[in-house]
Amino acid sequence: MIQPADIAASVSRRVLLVGTASLALLGAVDVSAYAQDGLGTAEQPVEIHVMANEAFSTAIQETEVAEFNKHYPNIKVTVDGVPYVELLAKMMLDATSPTPTYDVLIVDDPWTPQLAEVGALADLKSPEFAAWTASDYDWADFNAAPLAASEWKGVQYGVPLRSNMLMMFYNRALYDKAGVPHPTPDLTWAQYMEQAPKLVQDTNGDGKVDAWAVDTYFVREPLTPTIWQTIMNSNGGKLLDADGKPAFNSEIGVAALDTHRKLLEYAPPGALAHGYTESLQAFRQGTVATMFQWGSVYRSSAVDPKTTTLKPEQVGVQVMPVGSVSAGAHRGIWSGSVSAKSENKQAAWAFVQWLSSKEGEAFRANALGTFPARKSTLASKPQSDWLVPVYPALQFAYDVSAKGEMWRIRDPRSDAAQQILADEIGRAMAGKTSSADALNAAAEKIADVLK
Template identity: 25%
Template structure:
């Protein structure tokens, strides 16, 4: 999930980014792009007791929001130099505020976004590098998970500090498995095992031709990129590892897309047109037997009283790769040294042993540092999402690719929706999409 590349036409690229973001309000760093690079934010503000005040924008509106706020409150109480004020809002609301803040030069001092988005904005000169944060031994960065740190790298520099590192796991509704005559303790471990279960799990109780319950809640837009990650299962992908070549038209990618488009379109494994929020609701209301999503939904599903299991997602024929996502904190490129130093103090606290114990216990996310794993005693979920076999299979989608955002939002997602709606064959649609993706990479 990234965007543009190159440096020769940054102005025109910025225009395209804003147009694309306006057209598609998603849970995306694109929404946050303009904000992160411009505006002085609240960092030049001082509280009545002389503390420097940092405005921290983020989209943690879900069940993990209170845990984030607790760490911020603990940081504020731990010292008397810096005060962090969270500005937590839905991503679409955040986008509208970002547009205003860019024009009025009053953006945030710290902004959290998917690390996979950061290359786009680093390429536009909107974030400052934070390599000196990692160089300072007092920040104890050696304890951090390497993948979480490297996720915000772009062009040899690091532009972010991790908020969290999360793998996507497969939630399955045991009661729906039992109702379908399936073993509630034997979820599908492979694609083919899942496909064999689809006729039993997608059921049309009233005979109207539309299932009342679906086998899986699989979103195709405004969501964590689960569908794109399925291409790994056959050895395919969206772009090559070096970020230079589109893979959408390759046989391995077409194979995965035909498999999953067929399951959704023809076998009715999932509804067509789900957003991420729709998918969450479908599973939460027992209208879908399976959802692949991150640890932030554990609290919501628990509160809904679901009888669910959590396992590693089903493996493809060529790979058992699991999607991982990192949210990182960045600093606007024009921030003052005072703001930067204050932000670094907060980053260090967030990723300290104390901060990560509070965060993991409250959110269900694995901690960003492994040395506190045995101190996470209030939630079982960090150990599940951070299990060694899951971590070994984890991959971040298109790390360090500045063109990733437009490829996902203006190429992959529209192509996927056309295929799901039967507007052409998968091969026809994605061969053309591959050409469009290559054009984005070549900019």
């Protein structure tokens, strides 16, 4: 457990490393008091501001901050939620301001390079931050895939706070009704596509189809290409080649996009307009047998009666189907970063550090269903029964993602590249162009962007 005293002890150890003359100069300085200076006091609390995606900002403010303040009562935390489509632009604007408002930025997976290149983020392994890091924080305990999301050019600019992976959810009852065997991590894309027509069914015998095989991202939006990319990655395809040039407009890439488009044939009516919200609603209402979606929605889709009609025993979760090379997954990590211009770096790091510590991670997993990034957490028995099947599936997904480099483009211009992919994948989904033409157009545009 990370406590202010741990940080003070860390600083004390570092102070002991200075020369005898320097120690003499310190005289009667209270090192413990010095270490906690940036953590506030009851008389003079420190205030930090956090910018986060509005999808989970309220949960952070109401649940995570409240728990954090049990350990750090003198740090006042205000979390501001921003819609996802506006978040990166607002982060860039604030971080490059001479007097930024925010001390902590909760950054999406592909954004670290862009923010780091403009000097917006602090190096969390610098000597300054190392002095504020508890001895039992254990950097090596993080799984490689989520930790690497906030690394750029050898510098660690963040730590995983909301570790997400694109996964396969399935409704056991609908599989049983259709007489189709439940999916396993060995299920291939070819097998899944053979089974899909059987999962489009009339479940109440009135002669009308009322359940479909799949729902996921089909609409034109930045996350829709992650479905195609995951299929491509599982077959050995890559977004970029070794020289950083587009490589996705290959035979493997085209076949993967054809598969993504074919899923529409087995999706509910109007699925071309479906993305995150619509696919979740369809699955939670029990009208689709499978959903390819971010794993962190498991709790709200299988456990919470306020948001789902399903129960944990009805819902399975695992990696996405297997291609010619491996199973599929896609990394989507939200990392906690400290603004390089923050005047309250120690308090900001105390907040981010506690949330990503072993204790903080376990608390958030059980209280909110936030997925852990630490190997020790995933290897442990979770406090909540509903997490028991989730932990091994998530660990497998991390391993698959790391091995196959299953993530979005890593470049300061990654957001622009993702928007291009969204445009062209969206055109292909809508039938306005072929898969090959869409990917060729995207490759040409992205090559110019990445120059």
